[in-house]
Amino acid sequence: MVLEMNGIRKSFGSLEVLKNISMQVDSGEVVSIIGPSGSGKSTLLRCATFLETIDSGEIFYTDKPAVTTNEAGKAVYVKAAELNKLKQKFGLVFQQFNLFPHYSVLKNIVDAPLHVEKRPKDEVYAEAMELLKKMDLENRAKAYPCQLSGGQQQRVAIARALAMKPDILFFDEPTSALDPELTGEVLKVIRRLAEEKMTMVVVTHEMPFARAVSNRVIFMDQGVIVEQGDPELVFGAPQQERTKQFLRNYQQ
Amino acid sequence: MSLYTMLSTMADGMLKTCAIFFLTVLFSMPLGMIVMLLRRSKIKPVQWIVKIYIAVMRGTPLMLQLLAWYFGPYYLFGWSIRGYRFTAIILGFTMNYAAYFAEIYRGGIESIPNGQYEAAEVLGYSKIQTFFKIILPQVIKTILPSVTNEVITLVKDTSLAFALAYSEVFALAKQIAASQTSFTPYVVAGVFYFIANYVVAFVMERIEKAFNYYK
Ligand SMILES: Nc1ncnc2c1ncn2[C@@H]1O[C@H](COP(=O)(O)OP(=O)(O)OP(=O)(O)O)[C@@H](O)[C@H]1O
Ligand SMILES: [Mg+2]
Numbered sequence: 001m002v003l004e005m006n007g008i009r010k011s012f013g014s015l016e017v018l019k020n021i022s023m024q025v026d027s028g029e030v031v032s033i034i035g036p037s038g039s040g041k042s043t044l045l046r047c048a049t050f051l052e053t054i055d056s057g058e059i060f061y062t063d064k065p066a067v068t069t070n071e072a073g074k075a076v077y078v079k080a081a082e083l084n085k086l087k088q089k090f091g092l093v094f095q096q097f098n099l100f101p102h103y104s105v106l107k108n109i110v111d112a113p114l115h116v117e118k119r120p121k122d123e124v125y126a127e128a129m130e131l132l133k134k135m136d137l138e139n140r141a142k143a144y145p146c147q148l149s150g151g152q153q154q155r156v157a158i159a160r161a162l163a164m165k166p167d168i169l170f171f172d173e174p175t176s177a178l179d180p181e182l183t184g185e186v187l188k189v190i191r192r193l194a195e196e197k198m199t200m201v202v203v204t205h206e207m208p209f210a211r212a213v214s215n216r217v218i219f220m221d222q223g224v225i226v227e228q229g230d231p232e233l234v235f236g237a238p239q240q241e242r243t244k245q246f247l248r249n250y251q252q
Numbered sequence: 253m254s255l256y257t258m259l260s261t262m263a264d265g266m267l268k269t270c271a272i273f274f275l276t277v278l279f280s281m282p283l284g285m286i287v288m289l290l291r292r293s294k295i296k297p298v299q300w301i302v303k304i305y306i307a308v309m310r311g312t313p314l315m316l317q318l319l320a321w322y323f324g325p326y327y328l329f330g331w332s333i334r335g336y337r338f339t340a341i342i343l344g345f346t347m348n349y350a351a352y353f354a355e356i357y358r359g360g361i362e363s364i365p366n367g368q369y370e371a372a373e374v375l376g377y378s379k380i381q382t383f384f385k386i387i388l389p390q391v392i393k394t395i396l397p398s399v400t401n402e403v404i405t406l407v408k409d410t411s412l413a414f415a416l417a418y419s420e421v422f423a424l425a426k427q428i429a430a431s432q433t434s435f436t437p438y439v440v441a442g443v444f445y446f447i448a449n450y451v452v453a454f455v456m457e458r459i460e461k462a463f464n465y466y467k
Contacts, residue, residue: 051370084376088376090374098371099371100371101466102390112375115385116375116376116381
């Protein structure tokens with residue numbers, strides 16, 4: 001099990017956004033999360049990547065605890081040093097790319113492996129060029145993010161995340177900020193990663209993509225997992241009324 | 253008085269003007285950083301004090317502040333400090349400009365999108381690495397035009413030191429103009445300020461260009 005999240009609860013003030021969510025992801029699995037706006041999809045990913053702290057519940061990466069819950073029902077995080085080690089197990093690709101604008105494409109990719117992981121220079125650069133080739137960007141290494149299209153920027157962001165050799169990669173609506181004609185190139189890259197058995201959790205509104213690429217689809221609404229399972233079942237024969245309604249709205 | 257004598261008399265004032273300028277830049281830019289950090293402090297009373305300080309510095313004339321720094325110790329505590337004039341001038345300018353720089357820095361820091369911090373955090377950068385490698389370079393780029401404006405204003409503001417009868421270039425020009433009934437010293441002073449600002453603008457433009465490799 002790469003990721004295990006049990007009984008996650010998260011509130012913003014009086015608004016309970018995640019209501020007892022549990023999610024396990026196995027190695028090599030591709031999980032899509034779908035659901036209406038405001039259902040808590042981003043919050044779930046942000047909790048999994050420690051950008052938000054959970055109120056209660058448990059999080060494990062490769063069976064190592066990151067958060068546990070004490071008798072009082074309050075979440076307890078492991079020590080900062082321990083947590084930082086666990087951060088190397090995942091990567092996150094944002095909707096808005098969030099590349100570092102003052103770094104070239106290549107530097108965006110190599111900087112964290114060099115200065116966070118302190119890995120050897122020649123190895124890091126060689127791997128970065130390899131990743132760029134995989135993203136069809138080998139001739140843009142020296143460019144700056146502002147000189148790239150949105151689709152290219154998102155592919156650099158994916159390369160940047162992969163350079164840290166994560167065990168699991170999270171995507172939060174990776175194509176929502178892109179013009180329709182650019183979504184294809186990003187989805188193609190994610191599809192290729194799926195073929196290589198990269199473990200991924202993808203929040204997306206691209207239903208055909210989710211159906212084609214994922215091993216499992218999770219439908220979330222109002223902070224709970226309403227339904228999950230094989231994409232053919234969830235999309236083809238949804239069991240819950242809310243899922244049916246959501247998919248019906250989507251097809252229109 | 254020949255133009256040569258006039259220029260050599262005024263050269264000393266030019267040096268003094270330059271001294272005010274460079275010392276103010278040297279002290280107020282780092283001090284502004286500290287003020288900005290205090291302004292963003294989570295401790296409310298610290299925030300309020302800094303807010304009041306900034307409001308006073310920006311809300312009252314700099315000339316008045318200079319007079320307060322110079323005469324304040326005497327009127328408040330009865331102290332008369334020898335050779336205090338220049339110190340009072342540097343204090344007055346530094347405290348005033350630090351307030352302006354603090355607000356410029358704050359604007360710059362607040363303009364950096366949250367996503368930059370989050371991307372750095374997920375990649376495992378430490379807080380210090382995030383600030384110095386990711387945030388600060390972007391802040392410097394965004395605030396450069398405002399800093400240029402402020403520095404150019406400072407060149408001209410140095411002339412306010414005449415209020416404390418400090419013989420910088422403008423005070424000297426006034427004196428010579430009165431004693432010689434001539435307008436020439438003002439022209440000399442004007443040319444001096446103009447050239448000084450030209451140099452400042454040139455240098456700042458170079459720095460801005462160095463940051464132009466990305467948008
Ligand atoms: N930092 C925050 N402070 C307060 N409320 C928040 C915060 N972040 C999210 N929320 C609220 O939590 C709820 C879930 O938000 P979230 O962004 O997780 O939804 P989502 O499923 O990702 O939606 P979308 O499809 O629009 O991206 C929303 O009601 C949102 O307003
Ligand atoms: Mg979202």
